[in-house]
Amino acid sequence: MEPTKGKGRAIVIGGSLGGLFAANLLLARGWDVKVYERASDDLATRGAGIGTHEELFAVMRELGITIDQTIGVAVNRRMCLALDGSLVYELTVPQVMSAWARVYRPLKAMLPDRCYRPGTALKAFTEHADRVVVELSDGSRDECDLLIGADGIRSTLRSIWQPTAQPVYVGYIAWRGVMQESAMPPALHAQLMPNYAFGLPEGEMMLAYPVPGKGDDVRPGHRGYNFVWYRPTDEHSQLPDLCSDATGRCHGQSIAPPLIRPEVIRSIKKTAHEVLAPQIAEAFELTEQPFFQAIYDLESTTIAKGRVALLGDAAFVARPHIGAGVSKAALDALDLVNQLDAAPGDVAGALATYDVRRRNFGSKVVQRSRWVGGYVQWHGKPKHLHPDNMMPSAPENVLREIGAPLAKIKELHEMM
Ligand SMILES: Cc1cc2nc3c(=O)[nH]c(=O)nc-3n(C[C@H](O)[C@H](O)[C@H](O)COP(=O)(O)OP(=O)(O)OC[C@H]3O[C@@H](n4cnc5c(N)ncnc54)[C@H](O)[C@@H]3O)c2cc1C
Structure with missing residues (x-):
């Protein structure tokens, strides 16, 4: 050497x-x-x-990296929304939501x-x-x-x-995605954007919060709204189908987002309207490229x-x-x-x-x-x-322990 x-x-x-x-x-x-x-x-x-x-x-x-307001989007209020859109519970938890990039x-x-x-x-x-x-x-x-x-x-x-x-696969996946703030209709924006929103359908957990937008932009109007939705998914009867592309090829326990079949995306967006508060479902519907990750x-x-x-x-x-x-x-x-x-x-x-x-x-x-x-x-x-x-x-x-x-x-x- x-x-x-x-x-x-x-x-x-x-x-x-x-x-x-x-x-x-x-x-x-x-x-x-x-x-x-x-x-x-x-x-x-x-x-x-x-x-x-x-x-x-x-x-x-x-x-030596400067941590200032550009590091992320500050959010203080957590709110849990019921299926009918009403507020179930709220909690003050100051946190900065950032982006991997x-x-x-x-x-x-x-x-x-x-x-x-x-x-x-x-x-x-x-x-x-x-x-x-x-x-x-x-x-x-x-x-x-x-x-x-x-x-x-x-x-x-x-x-x-x-x-x-x-x-070790733990029996559930996380659906993820980011929608652009600029695409949020004003009424939805007022309800969701300042908040960390939770949806807790039976045995599932949806988290949704503001994050920096494209190019790490944290300016109002340019941010994103991020979703992480945990759903039980059977390793043998369900996961292989989700991980199969349009040609029928199964990619194992993950699949590149662009290869997720359109009917899988349509189905998860439809499910969102069935089990989540209308505000969260509407925003999730506007997510361009939802993808999922198995949890281990x-x-x-x-x-x-x-x-x-x-x-x-x-x-x-x-x-x-x-x-x-x-x-x-x-x-x-x-x-x-x-x-x-x-x-x-x-x-x-x-x-x-x-x-x-x-x-x-x-x-x-x-x-x-x-x-x-x-x-x-x-x-x-x-x-x-x-x-x-x-x-x-x-x-x-749930609202106290997450993050x-x-x-x-x-x-x-x-x-x-
Ligand atoms: C749904 C979900 C939500 C999450 N949310 C959060 C969150 O809110 N906050 C948080 O802190 N974390 C979160 N995480 C976790 C976070 O993303 C990871 O813990 C973190 O990125 C780990 O980084 P890493 O560098 O150890 O590994 P990775 O980011 O996986 O990097 C490994 C790198 O090694 C390279 N590599 C692999 N094999 C080789 C090889 N043989 N030779 C050379 N290179 C190789 C890969 O290409 C890759 O670039 C989340 C994870 C998931 C799944």
Whole structure:
């Protein structure tokens, strides 16, 4: 391996949010960094609205990213609407709703081009006492002192290293989509746009909230309204049909949004009118390209050892109910660099500490989101199947727990 200046050479697999947080933090602390990202297109076109947490902004600030009013749309009022459109419950919860791309763009912009190689995937790696050698999809090899897997829920690195840790489908999907504020009729706009709206039909959960619009625009009139609608969906009798394109080809447990069959979109929009408040259904109807994602739990038994570490969704995936996937990826990356700084020249020692700390946190996040998601998973199922500890299903619990500030979740706050 070529001698490197500074603290050593790190390779990061995956150039999405987790990978970019890690790469930028390592660079700032004196590491030489290379990111290999499988996708060759601009990732900023991906993603939808996200809830944020103060802890996410703290890591962004540490990198010198300005957090001001352009970071998202502030919303204070949560309201649950009944099927007839009447107000069931309301709660004041200040939160900033942002967009995946709004977090991604400044992270990508600050990483020097020489550190980022798109269109290149990890294929294999070999650990040696003094280095790790990676094999890449273009046939080349590279070497490093530290290898980081930030390659998401289907992580190649994790599947080579820890093949038994696999995502487990939890029995429901999330329909998602964003409609443009400019397309909202005025009466609907007045009711929905300032609010975080909930719809709670039997065993389902619809969340709808304002987010930055195209180009991360937060100006009134240019924002978006984002939907996340959790619906029980049988893995064998329903999901394969949803994931089949117009030619009949099933794409597994996910499908690219443009390939979702028009009749599937028509059907979900029709269902919206049958089970949701008319205001929410009307807005969902105006969503140009609804898409869905299957929801999984993923727990790893080891996330770091020797010279190899996992972070973000590659390490643990919690259901999205606490809205902390991006924040967890940022906090994983921060803890990793902090442990490396605390043990200069001892990568294995630093990673051993990181493994204990962040595995503990990841497990707690998964448990918490499983508890909240029980609302969708267990509703209508025989009582004897229910876990002992269930979140009470009243609307006030749902409105309080979804995307709650991490500082208010005792078992997580204790570990931050
Ligand atoms: C319905 C839903 C709603 C959500 N809402 C929120 C929310 O409100 N707030 C929030 O914080 N989070 C939310 N999340 C979670 C959030 O999107 C993820 O937790 C977060 O994006 C994880 O980032 P990551 O970088 O770890 O992984 P990913 O974003 O999955 O990135 C992995 C990257 O690795 C690349 N890659 C994969 N394999 C290889 C390989 N072999 N070689 C090279 N590159 C590779 C991929 O191309 C990809 O770019 C939500 C998720 C879902 C499903």
